[in-house]
Amino acid sequence: MKDKKHLSVSAIENGTVIDHIPAQNLFKVISILGLDRIPNQITFGTNLESQRLGRKAIVKIADKYFEREEINRIAIVAPHAKLNIIRDYEVVEKMLVEVPDHITGIVRCVNPKCITNFENVAPKFEVVDKKNVSLKCHYCEKITDQEHMEYR
Ligand code: CTP
Numbered sequence: 001m002k003d004k005k006h007l008s009v010s011a012i013e014n015g016t017v018i019d020h021i022p023a024q025n026l027f028k029v030i031s032i033l034g035l036d037r038i039p040n041q042i043t044f045g046t047n048l049e050s051q052r053l054g055r056k057a058i059v060k061i062a063d064k065y066f067e068r069e070e071i072n073r074i075a076i077v078a079p080h081a082k083l084n085i086i087r088d089y090e091v092v093e094k095m096l097v098e099v100p101d102h103i104t105g106i107v108r109c110v111n112p113k114c115i116t117n118f119e120n121v122a123p124k125f126e127v128v129d130k131k132n133v134s135l136k137c138h139y140c141e142k143i144t145d146q147e148h149m150e151y152r
Pocket residue numbers: 002007009010011012013017019058060082084086088089090091094
């Protein structure tokens with residue numbers, strides 16, 4: 001099905017391609033990585049067909065390479081994302097995201113009484129289940145699971 005001569009989003013010369021993002025989480029990925037605040041050329045496609053995800057999104061960031069920790073921050077919204085490092089139009093490396101051990105400042109704690117929900121304290125969690133992604137709050141110890149996850 002895939003035809004490399006007809007990419008849905010144009011090829012880039014140098015930079016990072018993040019593929020296999022669930023379409024409904026594209027803008028969360030953009031916000032988590034701060035792509036809305038950098039001057040680089042960015043192209044994206046969304047609601048593209050994917051056998052695995054139904055509808056996927058892809059983001060291409062020119063002239064930008066990410067640190068492992070930065071990339072792992074998107075794991076909770078795009079656990080199957082695949083990164084392609086592009087140099088001189090060639091894919092020189094592929095990387096999968098990994099769910100990190102700790103997450104800070106992305107997810108809201110499920111407990112309405114948690115300090116992070118009424119004071120200026122960034123939420124901080126320990127990842128207690130990497131497969132289904134459930135998070136234990138560093139402050140109130142309540143568990144926020146995938147189903148109740150809200151993003152800040
Ligand atoms: N890509 C790009 N610019 C390039 C080279 C590749 O934007 N100069 C993009 C392709 O559009 C694709 C991704 O990078 O979305 C990975 O490229 P490639 O490995 O050639 O594609 P696939 O083999 O289809 O990737 P995979 O099966 O690993 O998802």
